[in-house]
Structure formats: C-alpha cells, structure tokens
Amino acid sequence: MDADVIVIGAGLAGLQAARRLQARGLAVTVVEASDAVGGRVRTDVVDGFRMDRGFQVLNPAYPAVQRWVDVRALGLQEFGVGAVVRTGGTTRTLAHPLRHPQHAFGTLRSGLVPARDLIGLARWLGPTLARARTASRATKDETLRASLDAAGVTGRLRRHVLDTFLAGVLADSSGSASANYVRLLLRSFALGVPGLPHAGMQALPEQLAAALTRPVRLGTPANAVRETDAGVQVDTDDGAIRARAAIVAVAAHDLAGFAPMPAPPMHGLTTWWFRAPDSPLSGRFLLLDASRREGGPAGPIWNTAVISEVAPSYAPAGVHLVQATTLLDRPDGLVGEAEVRRDLERLYRTSTHGWEVLAHHVVRHAVPAQPPGPIARGPLWTGRRVLVAGDHRETASIQGALVSGGRAAASVARRLGA
Numbered sequence: 001m002d003a004d005v006i007v008i009g010a011g012l013a014g015l016q017a018a019r020r021l022q023a024r025g026l027a028v029t030v031v032e033a034s035d036a037v038g039g040r041v042r043t044d045v046v047d048g049f050r051m052d053r054g055f056q057v058l059n060p061a062y063p064a065v066q067r068w069v070d071v072r073a074l075g076l077q078e079f080g081v082g083a084v085v086r087t088g089g090t091t092r093t094l095a096h097p098l099r100h101p102q103h104a105f106g107t108l109r110s111g112l113v114p115a116r117d118l119i120g121l122a123r124w125l126g127p128t129l130a131r132a133r134t135a136s137r138a139t140k141d142e143t144l145r146a147s148l149d150a151a152g153v154t155g156r157l158r159r160h161v162l163d164t165f166l167a168g169v170l171a172d173s174s175g176s177a178s179a180n181y182v183r184l185l186l187r188s189f190a191l192g193v194p195g196l197p198h199a200g201m202q203a204l205p206e207q208l209a210a211a212l213t214r215p216v217r218l219g220t221p222a223n224a225v226r227e228t229d230a231g232v233q234v235d236t237d238d239g240a241i242r243a244r245a246a247i248v249a250v251a252a253h254d255l256a257g258f259a260p261m262p263a264p265p266m267h268g269l270t271t272w273w274f275r276a277p278d279s280p281l282s283g284r285f286l287l288l289d290a291s292r293r294e295g296g297p298a299g300p301i302w303n304t305a306v307i308s309e310v311a312p313s314y315a316p317a318g319v320h321l322v323q324a325t326t327l328l329d330r331p332d333g334l335v336g337e338a339e340v341r342r343d344l345e346r347l348y349r350t351s352t353h354g355w356e357v358l359a360h361h362v363v364r365h366a367v368p369a370q371p372p373g374p375i376a377r378g379p380l381w382t383g384r385r386v387l388v389a390g391d392h393r394e395t396a397s398i399q400g401a402l403v404s405g406g407r408a409a410a411s412v413a414r415r416l417g418a
C-alpha cells in the first residue's frame with residue numbers, strides 16, 4: 001500500500017479531508033490535477049496585482065472557518081458592512097448604522113429600507129439568526145423567491161438590494177435557490193465581516209495544505225479509481241497508487257468517470273479586473289447595480305468594487321484594482337470588453353479611458369445550484385471504499401466544502417477502524 005487513503009482533488013474539501021485523516025494518524029496521499037492547491041480558490045499575481053480567479057470573499061463567521069482556519073494569520077482586509085446601490089441616476093450608500101454611523105442618516109433616508117421589508121426580513125431571518133439549525137435542519141424548504149414573497153419582503157430592500165446582492169453571491173438571478181440555504185448565508189453575513197486575505201484568497205487553501213506532512217502531488221490527474229480485493233487503486237499518468245480507501249473531492253462537473261451519479265448543475269460568472277490610475281469610488285463597499293425598475297442591473301455588471309480600497313495588498317501603491325462581475329445565467333451572459341467599459345462608466349460616472357484590462361476570468365462552473373431540499377446530504381459512498389465529497393454534497397460555499405471534507409474524513413476513518 002502507498003497510503004491509507006488517497007484523496008483526489010486539493011480543493012478545500014480534499015485538503016480538509018486530508019488534514020483530518022492525518023490528525024487521526026492515517027497516511028494520506030493527495031493528488032491534484034492542477035499546478036497548485038485551491039481548486040476554485042486560486043489567486044493570480046500579475047505585475048504586483050492580486051486577482052482571485054473570479055471575485056470571491058472569505059467570511060470569517062462561517063462556523064467551519066472559525067473552527068479550522070487561522071483567520072488572523074491570513075490578514076483579512078475587511079469590506080464595509082453595507083453596499084453602495086445604484087438605482088437609475090442615483091447612488092446611495094446603505095450601511096450598518098453602528099459600524100458606519102456617518103452613513104446612518106443617508107441609509108434611513110435612502111428609501112431603500114422600507115419598514116415593511118425590514119419587519120418581513122426580521123421575521124424571515126430571525127429564527128436562523130438565533131439558531132442556525134432552524135434552517136439547516138428544517139424539513140420544509142421552498143425557493144428563495146416564493147419564501148420572501150410569502151414573508152412580505154417585496155419592496156425596494158428586496159428588489160433593489162437583496163436580490164441584486166444575492167444574485168452575485170449565488171451566481172444565479174432566478175431566485176430559485178433554497179430559501180433555507182440563503183438564510184444560512186445571510187446569517188454568516190450578519191455575524192461576520194467578509195474580507196480578502198493579505199496574500200489573496202489562495203492563502204486559505206495554502207494554509208490548509210501547509211499542515212500536511214506529505215506534500216500534495218500537483219500536476220497529477222487521477223484517470224480512474226477502482227476497488228480491488230485489498231483496497232483501492234487510483235490510476236495516474238505516473239502509475240497506479242494503492243491505498244485502503246479513496247475520497248473523490250472533485251467539483252460536481254468533474255465527477256463523471258468517478259461516480260455513477262448525475263452531475264448537479266452549476267452556475268457561472270465572469271470577473272473583469274482593471275488597473276485604474278485613480279480610484280473611481282472611495283470606501284470599502286461593494287457597488288450593486290439595481291437600476292432596472294424591477295431591480296437588477298441595467299447593464300451586464302451585477303456588482304463591482306474598487307478592490308484596492310478594501311484590500312490595499314491587492315494592488316501596487318499608487319494604482320487601483322477594480323473588479324466587475326457579470327453572470328452567465330442568461331444566453332447573452334458572456335459580454336465583451338466594450339460593453340463592460342460602457343457599464344462601468346455609467347456606474348462610476350467616470351471615463352475608463354486610462355483603465356487597462358489585467359484579466360478576465362470566465363468561471364463557467366463557479367458554484368453548484370442549491371435547489372430547495374435537504375441542505376447537507378453528506379459524503380456519498382459509491383462502493384465499500386470510495387467516498388465522494390465536495391461542496392456539491394453540502395452547501396455551495398467555502399463552509400460547505402470544509403464541512404464536506406471533514407465529514408468525509410470521519411466517515412473513512414470509521415470504516416478503516418482508525
């Protein structure tokens with residue numbers, strides 16, 4: 001045997017599984033197809049700019065992050081608690097009154113937080129805020145859209161702020177996600193302040209990988225996994241690796257060939273990264289475009305931010321980094337640079353003439369769809385010794401991937417009697 005357990009995939013789920021197995025005294029080999037660990041959490045450094053592969057944030061309030069990640073070591077640079085919302089010709093800042101008292105009056109006067117919406121939202125989210133299990137263990141679920149409608153959250157806070165913000169987070173503007181899952185997401189946003197690690201989002205998986213005594217075998221795609229009389233065999237281009245059990249921790253769309261199950265659908269997004277000589281908007285807030293009458297953006301950009309205002313480590317001194325995110329949930333989802341620039345000029349009311357495109361990340365498989373239904377299905381045994389894990393088995397998030405890896409490790413350790 002080459003190891004007790006082989007883990008296929010060094011995303012957050014695979015790395016967490018490996019760490020937990022190692023902590024139980026098992027020898028673990030992790031094989032990763034790509035040239036670095038992280039999976040969907042990767043950061044490119046270009047000319048001193050850090051660009052995550054698709055705009056994403058780390059929420060320190062995720063229970064799994066609190067338990068398993070040394071957030072302090074990541075040097076999180078926090079977003080402001082609120083958002084700048086563009087509606088038609090007007091730009092308003094909505095912010096947490098205690099954290100950003102200078103925006104309290106403007107937030108109240110904005111017309112975007114009607115009392116009826118606030119009361120409905122408190123009723124809708126309150127029980128989950130008090131106790132996460134209210135949502136995670138709920139037996140009843142429905143779509144986000146139906147659930148908010150039923151709770152009476154139908155005004156401008158919903159249409160112009162919540163729906164627009166959530167579309168960016170879920171990479172899905174249809175409102176068809178699980179209401180219970182979104183309750184859990186919003187709970188984390190209410191309890192924590194998301195941010196960006198000093199060295200970029202990839203610092204998160206790198207921290208997990210650093211704890212492994214056997215280095216991850218990078219550039220080593222697993223071609224097949226099969227059970228043998230003695231255990232499992234994973235075939236790679238470098239030869240076969242044998243172990244007592246295997247965990248397949250690849251993304252949903254990469255499961256074909258490993259597990260006899262239909263790949264869950266995934267939502268996609270694109271992020272444009274621009275170098276700007278001046279900051280087009282001061283402050284650490286995300287800008288949401290809700291310029292359509294019924295809410296949602298008038299152009300292709302759902303959200304944008306001057307990342308260097310939030311995370312100075314993401315850009316060299318004296319220049320700025322701007323991200324703009326578009327969704328791929330429509331047939332016309334993939335838009336060109338000219339259209340994105342026109343939209344940015346409308347949103348920031350400035351010329352983008354001196355701006356330079358640094359990268360355009362098209363992430364077709366960003367997050368698995370999270371339809372109404374049981375939230376955490378748990379890792380899945382496909383035989384006696386092969387287990388499937390990943391965010392698609394829990395929630396479509398960093399939290400879900402970490403939990404799935406941990407649960408997979410516990411399950412395999414039990415089966416191996418460790």
Ligand SMILES: Cc1cc2nc3c(=O)[nH]c(=O)nc-3n(C[C@H](O)[C@H](O)[C@H](O)COP(=O)(O)OP(=O)(O)OC[C@H]3O[C@@H](n4cnc5c(N)ncnc54)[C@H](O)[C@@H]3O)c2cc1C
Pocket residue numbers: 008009010011012013014031032033034037038039040041053054055056057058059220221222223249250251254269363365366367389390391392395396397398399400401
């Ligand atoms: C653009 C974007 C924005 C996001 N924003 C957020 C956010 O703000 N907050 C949040 O909580 N979540 C966010 N997410 C979701 C979160 O990143 C994922 O849920 C999580 O990283 C999934 O981890 P995973 O380990 O399950 O899968 P992955 O990260 O997909 O890891 C799977 C790994 O398996 C490897 N692999 C695949 N096939 C093979 C093979 N044959 N052999 C060996 N290795 C293989 C892959 O290379 C990959 O490294 C975002 C995702 C994206 C893409």
